[in-house]
Amino acid sequence: MTIQAVRGMKDLLPSDAGKWRFIEVTARAVFGAFGFQEIRVPILERTELFARSIGAATDIVEKEMYTFSDRSGDSLTLRPEATAGILRAYIENKLHAIPGPHKLCTLGPMFRHERPQKGRLRQFHQLDVEVLDDQGPQSDAELMVMLTHLLTRLGLQKISLKLNSLGCPNCRPAFRQALTSFLAGKEQQLCEDCQRRLSTNPLRVLDCKAAGCQEAAIGAPSMSDHLCEDCRTHFAEVRRLLDLAGVAYALDPRLVRGLDYYVRTTFEAVTGDLGAQNAVAGGGRYDGLLAELGGPAQACIGFGAGIERLALLIPEEPEAPRPDIFIAATGPKPRLMAFLMTQKLRRDGYWAEMTTDDKSLKAQLRKANKERARLVLFLGDRELQEDKGQIKRMDDSHQVEFEMGGLGHLFMNFDQAQADAEMQDRLWDAFFHSLMPLIRS
């Protein structure tokens, strides 16, 4: 049996590469306008980096990481998300010595060992942005403004923004306590996972989709009622700025993100057009994480967006690029001239094509048509003899003759002509002088 790609790893074929390029250049333009600078970090890190940052009790760390030992016995992991590696690089390269905020962006593959389905792969790709050393709330709002700019520029309308505040280490314990006591006595209603979460992370019960859990959560205390003074004013200011900026969002008190490090602002961009995997982007504030990884106590916020999921939402490419000119040449001498001609045109940036072997003229035309070439230049012994080229505009079959200025005659006796390179250059110049107006028109 032939070798297949590893499960959940997908090839990006030329037919889809245009969309990806569109997403990437658009993202770079949007992020650039907000002052973000690119950073590239390894896709492989020491396992403990992710275990410590993402949280040992999260699904990602518990069961989704691609972890293995290298030849020296170190435990390494293919990154399941981008933030941890960026923070590691930020600390290791002492970027924090320069006053912030630091706006960094990156893009590339992430790996999670899950069962593949629509919009979910084991190797997937994210756009990722981070603002390091900034407490917000302006940055919080700006990130969401930037995300909506990106989605708008990509032509995606049916996406809504969900927003929540998770509080901070000062106020969350109290809320957690309140929630735990509220759920006490309702354990039987909860799904297996949530019964376990009751002790590990009761907040997750709130966004569980299981009917019993949703029912049990009715009337549950809301984080928004338990925010401390600082968190409340922070969150209010984020919302005020979003309102002023005209960004639509929906408050979602059940939005609890799966990574442990989030505090205060969390947000997610969701769509109904992707089946069960409805999040196209998500992020939030992680003020304590940098210090936890051994860096300075600087507040940070960021988000990631799934490139595959964005690509699924972008309609088919309107039009593939087409060759500027196709040279249909028959016979050894004309083909030699055509070969040199295509190289010269390409050097000057024109997309020139010809067949790689001497097929029938009809077959060459068919190929030119299939590749949607704008123009076809006919080169045969007759053209060389008469020193006149035939050029045809394919869209309307309009065909004209043009003077080749001696180049045709030169290629009739190419062996002798080789000696005089200077004359050859002159003849090519004359030839292109006469051809270019036809190509450009």
Add this chain to the structure above:
RNA sequence: GUGGCUGUAGCUCAGUUGGUUAGAGCGCCAGGUUGUGGCCCUGGAGGCCGUGGGUUCAAGUCCCAUCAGCCACCCCA
């Protein structure tokens, strides 16, 4: 990790209660046009029927296993 559905030509798919040389459309190649694409006509190439095992005189068809894809759960991008 769990469940459901599906693997036949490059693509989309037919394939009778198991029965002899496995089909169609599209695409591809060539000819009809001795130097001109698209449309039309004619012909052609292209299949370990996902893989391995089993049942049977006989398996694309039935059984088991396995791999892969899709969808959902879980979770997230």
